[in-house]
Every structure is written in C-alpha cells, then in structure tokens.
Amino acid sequence: MDTLFDDSLVQEFITESREHLDSIEPDLLLVEEQGKAAAGEVVHRIFRAIHSVKGGASFLAYDALKGLSHKMESVLMLIRDGELEISAPITDVLLRSVDKLRLMLDDVTASDSVECGEESALLEQYMNGGAAPAAEAQPEAAPAGTDDRLSAFDWQSEAMRSLLAKASPVYLVEVIPAEDISAEERTAEAFIQNTLSLGTPFLAGGEELAAALAAGKPFTFVFGTVLEDDLAAAALELPEERVCALSAETLDNLSKSSVAAPVAPQAQVPQPVAPKAETAVEVQEIAPEKNVAAPAARAARVENAETLRVRLDLLTRLMNSAGELVLARNQLFKAMEGMNDQPQLAALLQNMDRVTAEIQGSVMQTRLQxxxxxxxxxxxxxxxxxRKLGKEIEVNLSGTEVEVDRSVIELISDPLTHIIRNCADHAIETPDERAANGKPRSGTIEIAAYHEGGQVIVAVIDDGRGIDPEKIRKSAEKKGVITPEQGQRMSDSDLVNLIFAPGFSTAEQITDVSGRGVGMDVVRTNIEKLGGSVEVDSRIGAGTTVFLRIPLTLAIVPALLAGVQDDQFAVPQTSVEEIVWVRAKDVKSQIGRVHDKDVLRLRNTLLPLVRLADILGIERTFEHPETHEPLPDRRARLSDRRGGTESVDFERRDGDRRTNWRGDYRIIVVRSGRTRYGLVVDRLFDSEDIVMKPLSGHLKNVRCFSGATITGDGRVITVLDIEGVAAMAELSQNADLQRASEDYASKQEQTTRQAVVLFRNAARETFAVPQSALLRLERLELDTVQTLGSEEFVNYRGRSLPVVRLEQRLPVGAFPAHLQHGYLLVPKPAAGAAPEGGVLVSEIVDAIEMKGECEPSRIAGPGVLGSTVYEGEMVTLLDPAALVSNAVLN
Amino acid sequence: MKQFVTCEVDGCALCVPIGAIQEVHGIREITPVRRAPEYVAGLLNLRGHVITMIDLGARIGTERGTGPREQNIVLKPLEALRRAGLVSDQVDPELQQDVIGLAVDAVGDVIEAEEDVMEATPANLSGLQAEFFGGVVRLDNCVYPIVDVSRVIRIDQAACAA
Known part of the structure; x- marks a missing residue:
C-alpha cells in the first residue's frame, strides 16, 4: 500500500498521530484523577484525538491501527455519553492501547503484525457490557480487579501455554511477603521449595519467584498443580482467600486472548492492592485547586499549538550556519584590528555584529523547547x-514552560526518568507507613524547572522517607567506596551525595522498578557529559530533593583559550573555577610533591597538578626571559626551581608580569563533578564563545579532547575534556594524594593564614591590611583630591569621601611629595552603611597570604593590629576601618 | 570512460576516482591532534567546517619523506560517496557526520581511462599495502594504483586503540 501514497503523506500521518497520542496520555490521567468532574471537555478532547488517528489510519488502510483506535473510540464514546464510568482498569486498558498504537506507528508498514488482541478483547468487553457495570457500580470492583490482574500475564506465551495444557486445576495465587513469609517466620527459600514441589508457578513477565519475593512487594502468580481446590491453599500455607481457582471457561477464554466472559463466581478475589477509586477521591480532597487549574492550562496548550512544522535537520543546518556566521564575524573583527582609518567600515561592522547576534539568538531559540x-x-x-506497588503518589509539575535546547532535552530525559522512578519506588512510603508517621497517605513528587545563573535547574522534590546518611556510610564502607576514616570525617551532606558514586546503590532489595545496582552514577555521568551537575539534599523522614543543573544549550559555549607551546586549546568555562599564577619566587613555597605527584597549595587545600604538556605528549619547554626563544625544560618536576643566576633576574616588580618568565606557572583550576585539579599550561589567552564541533570517528579514542572548534583567527583548535585529562593523569585513583590533602587541610586550620594587601606610604615602610577588610582598592590621581579647610575629599561614586593620609593618623613617614598619584584603600563599611572614608597610600606592593599571628607593634595608634615579618621585612598590620572611622569622628 | 585525479605521496604515483573528490587545496594550516592515531594528519578549517585530514602516506605505508604535505584532497561527504557507489553501506557508523580529506604531496592531472585498462591490484605494489587499492590504471607506460576511498577512510581500530 505504501506505493499508493506519497511517502510524505504517511510521514505526516505518523507525526500527527504521535502528537495526538502524546496529548491523550495526560488527558486520560486527568480524567481518571477527577472522575466525572473532568469528563465533558477532556473526554471530548481524547475522543477527537483518537478519532483523528482512526481517520488517518483508515484512509491509509492500516487495519490494525484503525481497528484498535476504533475500539478505543467506541469505549470513549460510552464514557462521553455517560454510559460507562471511567475507572482505573479502563484507564489501564486505554493507556496500554495507546502504547500499542505507538508501537504500531514506530514501524507503520509492519503495524498489522503488532499483537494487540488482549487490548482489543478488553475494550470489546467494555463496549458490550458497558452499561451494566456502570448501573451497579458496587460489584464491578471485584471482577475488574481480577481482570486487571489476569491481564498482567502473557497468556499467549510458550511457557503459559504448556502450563495450561498440562495442569489442572489452575489457581491465581496472591502473595504478600510481609504477611505470608516474614510474619509466619519462614524463609523465602522454604516457600519457593514448597511451591515448586507442588506445581508450576508462572509470574507476570516471566519473572522468577525468588526475585519477586526479594522485592518484598505483594505479587500474584498463576499456579498450575494437581491439588484440589481446598488443598491448594493449605499446601501452599497461604490464607484461603489468597488462592482462587480459575475456571476452565475463564482459562479457555484467556488463552484465546478473549477475556469477554466474566470471571467465574468462585474467583472471589480480594480487593486489588491499590483500590484506585479511593485514591482518586483522596487526591481530589487534598488538592482541589490544582486540579481545577490543570484542565484549563492543558486546553490552552492544545489551542496555541498553531505552529509551523520544520524538519529538524534543517534547523540543525541553520544553527550550524549561524555558528559559522559568528566565527566569520570574529575573524572579520580580528582582521579589522588596527584599521581605524575607515570610519564608515567600522559602522558597517558594528551593524553586522548586531545582526549576527540577533540571528544567532533567534536560531538558538528555534531549537529551544x-x-x-x-x-x-x-x-x-x-x-x-x-499502582504496581500499592502506593498513592501525586505528581506536581511546575516550570514546564522553561525552555532549553532540544539536544539537552533529549539528553536529560533518561537520567530524569531514572531519578523519578527511584523516587516513586524507594523514596515514597506505602500509604500505611506514611499514615503511621503522621504524613498524608498520598505522597507527592514535585518536578520543577527554573532558571538560575544562565543555567536551568530541574529539581525533583519528594516528601518521602529521605536518605539516611548513616545507612549510606555503612553501605559505602562495606562496598569499599570510602574508607572508615573517610566515613567518620564526611558531613551528612557529603554522605548523601555518595549515592552518585560509581558502584553504589542504596537499594537493599532489588525490585523490577529500579535499584539494580547501577543507577545514580549513570545519572551523574550523563548529566556531566552535557556540562551539567547533579546534587542531592535530603532530610530523614521529610523527603529528598535532587537538583540537576543543566546548560541551556550545547552548541555555543564560552571557553578559555590556553596554550602549550604552539598548540592552542579551549577549556569550557563551565569547568574553570579559577586561574592561579604562581610566580617563580613562590614556586618553592606553593608547589610541593606528594607521592610523586606535584601539588599546589591553594588556600588550605592541596590541589593535584596535571601538566598538559605531559598528557598531550608535548616536550616541555620554557621561554628564555629575554630572547623569547623556547628552550627545553629538563626539570623533572615543577617544584625543582633552580636557584643560581636566574633568580637574580627576578628583581622585576615593576616589570611586565605577563612576560613568560621561566619560573612562573599558569594554573587553571578546573573541576568536573568531584574531580578537581590544576592544569598547568604555558600561556593563557582570552575567553571566547566557541561553537563545539564533534570529533571524527577516527579520534574517538582520544580521551583528552571532547570536540573541536574554529577560533576567531580561523584556526582549528581542540577542546579539552577535563574528565578525560584527569583519567589520563590517573588522578582519581590517587588515594595517597587525597589523604595528604586532608592532612594538610587540618594542619592549615591550626595555623590560620590570611590574605593581605601589602602597601607602602613612605619608602621602606611596609604595611598590610587584610583583604577581607577592603571594599575597593583604586588608583587615585592627586589632582582630583579636593580640600575643605584641613580636610581632603574625593569624588567617590557620586558622593564626597573623606581622604585620610596615613601619616595623619600614625607616627609614620609621609606620602612622598613628588608623586602625582597614589592608591585609595576603601575599607568595608558596616553592613548596609556607606563607606566612611578612604586611606591614601603611595604604593601597592603585592597581595599575599601570610600567617595570622603577629607580635605587638612598635608603633601605637588607631587601627594598629600588630607587626610581623614577611620575607625579611617588618610589616605593620592595620585595620583600615578603624583608621577612617576615627577620622570621621574627629 | 572513467576519470581519475593523479597524485603523489612520498614518491608514489597514485590516483583517486574524480567522483570522490569535492575539492583540492594547496597548503593550509592543519592543526595536529595530540594523541591521535598516527595516520590522522590533523584538522583543517574548510569554510567553517572541520575536516579530518588523513595522511595518505601514513595510511598506505609509504616511507615518509621530509617536509609537510603540500596538497589537501577533500573528499565528498559520506552520503554523496555512498550515492556514487564509492563506499559500501557498511562503513563505520561513527563516520556518518564526518568529512574527510587526504593529505598528499602533490596533485597531478585528471586522467581518463577505459574500464578495460583497469586491472586487479598486482600483488607486489612496491611495498604499499594492497588492501587500500581497488585496481590500477595504466596510461602512457605509467601505472597508477587506484585509491579505494572506502578502505582509506575506514577507522583503523587497532591504531585508534593504541
């Protein structure tokens, strides 16, 4: 039949039908949730959607599609006309039919071969007997429950057929492990052995009995045996009402995949585990406002869907072109540098810049969803x-309108599903457990999205049992994820976040829903792959929140450009924490060695260092300070700074600090997930917006790069994969380093160091103020200082600020008379207040870290904290706030 | 009558089916990729597209001379190559999005050859790895082995894993 129709027509039908099916699903849930209250318009909408699917299918002669959608339509018509009341089993069948229709659409030419007999039969049952159950609602519950449970089994499967052929009678057995096994003080093994010795059990989905028992949740199985009716329950050691015989008639119907006949009268099955009718009522009582708002919002979405359908590859091409336009613009700007004699050209360029930015923005938006x-x-x-676990869970969605790039959406879908499954399976307790803890019987999972700092946060918030850090610690220690010493030291929050560690799963039992031992670490890996991060926050008994931080787009990312010799690389800005410049004179004190690895003392941590040159197999060099020619660097390690003549050259305080002097180290502190290290590079360039291009399949095994890009000057450069570089440097396995870092941190806490600014007023007198006490440090031209009487003022952000000269307050040398400019230290005022004044000094020497203790100073005066020695010089430590506040009081 | 473009790499004369070639460029800046397999010459910027350049000499096993490759033969996108019947359908799925180029020393003329002048690859192609060739063209007493594009662009798993 495909030849009869244009391919595009079929394609159109598939796309449209998929959209219809997507809209049916939430609507069905809405109807189920609200019962009659919602009916009307929503049922109409479902009806119309399924009708469109049927129409298209019959036009294109897809018989199976047409048949199933026709039956769904008939059932919906009964519901719409009030002849059939919607119930959980009906919703189940309709939802499953939707799944089948989707399956058919996946390969529409083979759609007729999709097995949907079961769904059809159930739908027919509702079509035929539609009026009856609605009229007498009470007895409907039991058979519907049985049907529901019977329909969970695959009656057509080989195993089931052979079981039915051999065994008689056949029973439907329900097991509630908590009551039947644990409470009776028998082991699961004993139960399994006993059951197997009596006959053949068959579980839904062909599951093993042991697995179902281990899950600890109530389950049912079909049991073929030779035991008579009254003996079966006794032999299985189960209460009689849990074992009900299935009549020959029922079985016959089932194996012919038609469940039309009502289940035999002796099938007095107890209530299904989760009586859905009750749930629906409760949900309505708890959150009536939300439910009222929902249909309106959904209806609006449907009506506003008047859009143009564009092929995705076209959009992708458009976006690539826009990316290239951005690059071309950057190149043009570079080429135009220094051509200032063409004013009209500059105007044109500016215009082009604006239009380019606009195009880029709009194109990005087209891909946002x-x-x-x-x-x-x-x-x-x-x-x-x-429904499967007998829980009551309400789902609230918020921020559904927050938009991110399509590629990001695709990539977060799976991890998010995993988190939510986990949440429903493990986090939310059973209604009884919740009630016992004084919580509402129905649990809530809230899924919220919002913008924060140029990224999107997706939070999954539940009010379940929370994660017990103590349990995590024990489990992590047992599995060797952490050592007991580490466990003792870790905070609760760090412990809880261990759920993302590889090889860790909190599930004590394995269920078929989630918790197979892989899980949260995969979530983390996937989220980090797209440049995001994931974190969890939990309180025992109150609930858990999982935060996913994801980028808006993957296409254009800000990156820092760094160089090793002639090679240039891009480092995604999202993984850059800070840049540390270690000058030659500080190499000895700041770079050390721990177990064969170089480390940087950064504040009170030891940061492992990775030399990019080594990772990439580039010969290490340094640039000669005068000739700028590269020379081979033969030092085995960074901390080996050779003394001797070169260090004399280091008298260059006023010199150009950007000169690549051989002793200096430029370190990019990077972080990816929990891996943090310093990347040693030769040079640092600007930050640039780059368009990430994937690497060829030929380069897939090159772990240190995640992509390539074209820079403003037209060169192709590779983008570093921070995680890959760490893996190549074998950082993560280095437990010694971690321990050393922790020891170092604890030692550092004892001898506190503080960051200070060193400055001079008169030559040869050195002072220091803590950086934390400063609001601003500004260069000050002396001719901008105004006088009023003996007081001096400067214009500081629109108001006049009193200027205090150091020599006015303290018995120290005066500001050198020949200087035309100085520096103004503006101390941090009290919270909320405006600065009270500034201190004028002549020269800023350095910003350093020094030890906190100091001796009493030899001078006295306001704001003098004490004196200490730094590199052989006496330094007087001052409190700038005290200097100015005193001045103002006078 | 088929057309081929002759080229030279490390002193070996070869030819490439003209239908596989998108364009030829003279010397251009190729960014080497550190830690890449040896046969990958690097990345080339072609009007905003990143082209993965394969060093044809390294690929077919010639003895490397001195000096950089001076000519870059950019091949057509994979889809076009497939339509032209120049690559088989079983090409590595990882290459779907790639555009690949061949770095060579020199590019010569376009030659025309009758189908019948094409012969099976002789066993002794003077030290070259015969697997990369799909026959030879004989013209005016010269022998030009025909580069099998399908083979040359294939990912060398062993070299990648190293």
Whole structure:
C-alpha cells in the first residue's frame, strides 16, 4: 500500500498521530484523577484525538491501527455519553492501547503484525457490557480487579501455554511477603521449595519467584498443580482467600486472548492492592485547586499549538550556519584590528555584529523547547509504579514552560526518568507507613524547572522517607567506596551525595522498578557529559530533593583559550573555577610533591597538578626571559626551581608580569563533578564563545579532547575534556594524594593564614591590611583630591569621601611629595552603611597570604593590629576601618 | 570512460576516482591532534567546517619523506560517496557526520581511462599495502594504483586503540 501514497503523506500521518497520542496520555490521567468532574471537555478532547488517528489510519488502510483506535473510540464514546464510568482498569486498558498504537506507528508498514488482541478483547468487553457495570457500580470492583490482574500475564506465551495444557486445576495465587513469609517466620527459600514441589508457578513477565519475593512487594502468580481446590491453599500455607481457582471457561477464554466472559463466581478475589477509586477521591480532597487549574492550562496548550512544522535537520543546518556566521564575524573583527582609518567600515561592522547576534539568538531559540515535553510523561510513569506497588503518589509539575535546547532535552530525559522512578519506588512510603508517621497517605513528587545563573535547574522534590546518611556510610564502607576514616570525617551532606558514586546503590532489595545496582552514577555521568551537575539534599523522614543543573544549550559555549607551546586549546568555562599564577619566587613555597605527584597549595587545600604538556605528549619547554626563544625544560618536576643566576633576574616588580618568565606557572583550576585539579599550561589567552564541533570517528579514542572548534583567527583548535585529562593523569585513583590533602587541610586550620594587601606610604615602610577588610582598592590621581579647610575629599561614586593620609593618623613617614598619584584603600563599611572614608597610600606592593599571628607593634595608634615579618621585612598590620572611622569622628 | 585525479605521496604515483573528490587545496594550516592515531594528519578549517585530514602516506605505508604535505584532497561527504557507489553501506557508523580529506604531496592531472585498462591490484605494489587499492590504471607506460576511498577512510581500530 505504501506505493499508493506519497511517502510524505504517511510521514505526516505518523507525526500527527504521535502528537495526538502524546496529548491523550495526560488527558486520560486527568480524567481518571477527577472522575466525572473532568469528563465533558477532556473526554471530548481524547475522543477527537483518537478519532483523528482512526481517520488517518483508515484512509491509509492500516487495519490494525484503525481497528484498535476504533475500539478505543467506541469505549470513549460510552464514557462521553455517560454510559460507562471511567475507572482505573479502563484507564489501564486505554493507556496500554495507546502504547500499542505507538508501537504500531514506530514501524507503520509492519503495524498489522503488532499483537494487540488482549487490548482489543478488553475494550470489546467494555463496549458490550458497558452499561451494566456502570448501573451497579458496587460489584464491578471485584471482577475488574481480577481482570486487571489476569491481564498482567502473557497468556499467549510458550511457557503459559504448556502450563495450561498440562495442569489442572489452575489457581491465581496472591502473595504478600510481609504477611505470608516474614510474619509466619519462614524463609523465602522454604516457600519457593514448597511451591515448586507442588506445581508450576508462572509470574507476570516471566519473572522468577525468588526475585519477586526479594522485592518484598505483594505479587500474584498463576499456579498450575494437581491439588484440589481446598488443598491448594493449605499446601501452599497461604490464607484461603489468597488462592482462587480459575475456571476452565475463564482459562479457555484467556488463552484465546478473549477475556469477554466474566470471571467465574468462585474467583472471589480480594480487593486489588491499590483500590484506585479511593485514591482518586483522596487526591481530589487534598488538592482541589490544582486540579481545577490543570484542565484549563492543558486546553490552552492544545489551542496555541498553531505552529509551523520544520524538519529538524534543517534547523540543525541553520544553527550550524549561524555558528559559522559568528566565527566569520570574529575573524572579520580580528582582521579589522588596527584599521581605524575607515570610519564608515567600522559602522558597517558594528551593524553586522548586531545582526549576527540577533540571528544567532533567534536560531538558538528555534531549537529551544519547553521542558514540559519531557515532564509530560512522568505522571504516567509514576502512576504505573504507584499502582504496581500499592502506593498513592501525586505528581506536581511546575516550570514546564522553561525552555532549553532540544539536544539537552533529549539528553536529560533518561537520567530524569531514572531519578523519578527511584523516587516513586524507594523514596515514597506505602500509604500505611506514611499514615503511621503522621504524613498524608498520598505522597507527592514535585518536578520543577527554573532558571538560575544562565543555567536551568530541574529539581525533583519528594516528601518521602529521605536518605539516611548513616545507612549510606555503612553501605559505602562495606562496598569499599570510602574508607572508615573517610566515613567518620564526611558531613551528612557529603554522605548523601555518595549515592552518585560509581558502584553504589542504596537499594537493599532489588525490585523490577529500579535499584539494580547501577543507577545514580549513570545519572551523574550523563548529566556531566552535557556540562551539567547533579546534587542531592535530603532530610530523614521529610523527603529528598535532587537538583540537576543543566546548560541551556550545547552548541555555543564560552571557553578559555590556553596554550602549550604552539598548540592552542579551549577549556569550557563551565569547568574553570579559577586561574592561579604562581610566580617563580613562590614556586618553592606553593608547589610541593606528594607521592610523586606535584601539588599546589591553594588556600588550605592541596590541589593535584596535571601538566598538559605531559598528557598531550608535548616536550616541555620554557621561554628564555629575554630572547623569547623556547628552550627545553629538563626539570623533572615543577617544584625543582633552580636557584643560581636566574633568580637574580627576578628583581622585576615593576616589570611586565605577563612576560613568560621561566619560573612562573599558569594554573587553571578546573573541576568536573568531584574531580578537581590544576592544569598547568604555558600561556593563557582570552575567553571566547566557541561553537563545539564533534570529533571524527577516527579520534574517538582520544580521551583528552571532547570536540573541536574554529577560533576567531580561523584556526582549528581542540577542546579539552577535563574528565578525560584527569583519567589520563590517573588522578582519581590517587588515594595517597587525597589523604595528604586532608592532612594538610587540618594542619592549615591550626595555623590560620590570611590574605593581605601589602602597601607602602613612605619608602621602606611596609604595611598590610587584610583583604577581607577592603571594599575597593583604586588608583587615585592627586589632582582630583579636593580640600575643605584641613580636610581632603574625593569624588567617590557620586558622593564626597573623606581622604585620610596615613601619616595623619600614625607616627609614620609621609606620602612622598613628588608623586602625582597614589592608591585609595576603601575599607568595608558596616553592613548596609556607606563607606566612611578612604586611606591614601603611595604604593601597592603585592597581595599575599601570610600567617595570622603577629607580635605587638612598635608603633601605637588607631587601627594598629600588630607587626610581623614577611620575607625579611617588618610589616605593620592595620585595620583600615578603624583608621577612617576615627577620622570621621574627629 | 572513467576519470581519475593523479597524485603523489612520498614518491608514489597514485590516483583517486574524480567522483570522490569535492575539492583540492594547496597548503593550509592543519592543526595536529595530540594523541591521535598516527595516520590522522590533523584538522583543517574548510569554510567553517572541520575536516579530518588523513595522511595518505601514513595510511598506505609509504616511507615518509621530509617536509609537510603540500596538497589537501577533500573528499565528498559520506552520503554523496555512498550515492556514487564509492563506499559500501557498511562503513563505520561513527563516520556518518564526518568529512574527510587526504593529505598528499602533490596533485597531478585528471586522467581518463577505459574500464578495460583497469586491472586487479598486482600483488607486489612496491611495498604499499594492497588492501587500500581497488585496481590500477595504466596510461602512457605509467601505472597508477587506484585509491579505494572506502578502505582509506575506514577507522583503523587497532591504531585508534593504541
């Protein structure tokens, strides 16, 4: 039939039908949630959607699609006309039919071969007997429950057929492990052995009995045996009402995949585990406002969907072109540098710059999609789990309109699903457990998205049992994720975040929903792959929140450009924490060695250092200070700074600090997830917006690069993969280093160091003020200082600020008379207050860290804290706030 | 009658089917990729596209001379190559998005050859790895082995893993 129709027509049908099916799912849940209250318009909407699918299918002669959608339509018509009341089993069947329709659409030419007999049969059952259950609502519950449970089994499977052929009678057995196994003080093994000795059990999905028992949740299985009716329950050691015989008639119907006949009268099955009718009522009582608002919002979404459908590859191409336009503009700017004699050209360039930015922005926007697209499927996911486990869970979505790039949406979908499954499976307690703890019977999972600092945060908030850090610690120690010493030292928050560590799973039991031992670490890996991060915050008994921090787009990222010799590389700005410039004279004190690895003393941590040259296999060099020619660097390690003649050259305080002097080290402090290290490079360049291009398949094994880009000057450069570089440097395995870092940190806490600014007023007198006490440090031209009487003032941000000369307050040397400029230290005022004044000094020497203790100073005066010795010089430590506040009081 | 472009790498004369070639460029800045397999010459910026350059000499096993490769033969995108029947459908899936170029020492003329002058690859292609060639063209007493594009662009898993 495909030849009869234009391919595009079929394609159109598939796309449209998928959209219809996507809209049906939330609507069905809404109807179920609200019962009659919602009916009307929402049912109409579902009806119309399924009708469109049917129309298209029959036009294109896809018989299976048409058949199933026709039956769904008929059932919906009954519901719409009030002849059939919607209930959880009906919703189940409809939802499953939607799944089948999706399956058919996936390969539409083979759609007729998709097995949907079961769904059809159930739908037919509702079509035929539609009026009856609605009229007498009470007895409907039991058979519907049985049907529901019977329909969980695959009656057509080989195993089931052979079981049915051999065994008679056949029973439906329900097991509640908590009551039947644990409370009876027998082991799961004993139960399994006993059961196997009596007959053949068959579980839904072909699951093993042991696995189902281990999960600890109630489950049912079909049991083929030779035991008579009254003996079966006794032999299985189960209460009689849990074992019900399935009549020959029922089985016959089932194996012909038609469940039309009502289940035999002796099938007095107890209530299903989660009586859905009750749930619906409760939900309504708890959150009536939310439910009223929802249909309106959903209806609005449908009506506003008047958009143009554009092929994705076209958009991708458009975005690539826009990216190239940005690069071309950058290149043009570089080429135009120094051509200032062409004013009209500059104007043109500016215009082009503006238009380029606009195009780039709009094109990016076309690829942005609301995260609601991903969120939309979660109510269904949670509902299915909740029904399976007998839980009551409400899902609230917020921020569904927050938009991120399509590629990001695709990449967060799986990790988010995993988190939410975990949440529904492990975090939310059973209604009884919740009630016992004084919580509402129904648990809540809130999924929220919002913007924060140029990124998007997706938070999954539940009010479940929370994560017990103590349990995590024990489990992590047992699994060797952490050592007991580490465990003792870790904070609760750090412990909770261990759930993301590789090889760690908190699930004490394995269920078929989640918790197979891989999980949260995969979530973290995937989120980090796209430049995001994930964190968890939990309180025992109150609930857990998982935060995903994700970038808006993957296409254009700000990056820092760094160089090793002639090679240039880009480091994504999101992984750059800070840049540390270690000058030659400080190398000895700041760079050390721990177990064969170079480390940087950064504040009170030891940061492992990775030399990019080594990782990339580039010969290390340094530049000669005068000739700028590269010379081979033969030092085995960074901390080996050779003394001797070169160090004499270091008298260059006023010189150009950017000169690549051989002793200096430029270190980019990078972080990816929990890996943090210093990357030693030769040179640092500007930050630039780069368009990431994937690397060729030929380079897939090059772990240190994640992509390539074209810089403003037209060169191709590679983008460093921070995690890959760390892996190549074998950083993560280095436990020694970690221990050393911790020891160092604890030692540092004892001898506190503080960051100070060293300055002079008169030559040869050195003072220091703590950096934390300063608001600003500004260069001050002396001719801008105004006088009023003996007081001096400067214009500081629109108001006049009193200027205090150091020699006015303290018995120290005066400001050198020949200087035309000095520096103004503005102390941090009290919270909320404006600065009271500034201190004029002549020269800023350095910003250093020095030890906190000091001796009493030889001079006395306001603001003198004490004196200490730094590099052989006496330094007087001052409190700048005291200097100015005193001045103002006078 | 088929057309080929002759080229030279480390003193070996070769030819490439003209249908596989998108364009030829003279010397351009190629960014080497550290830690890449030896046969990858580096990355080339072609009007905003990043082209992965394969060093044809390193690939087919010639003895490397001195000096950089002076000519870059940029091949057509994979899809076009497939349509032209120059690569098989089983090419590595990782290469779907790639545009690949061949770095050579010199590019010569376009030659035309009748189908019947094409012969099976002789076993002794003077030290070259015969697997990279799909026959030879004989013209005016010269022999030009035909570069099998399909083979040359394939990912060398062993070299990548190293």
């Amino acid at each position: 609301p995260v609601g697209g991903v969120f939309g499927k979660f109510p269904r996911v949670v509902r299915d789990i909740a």
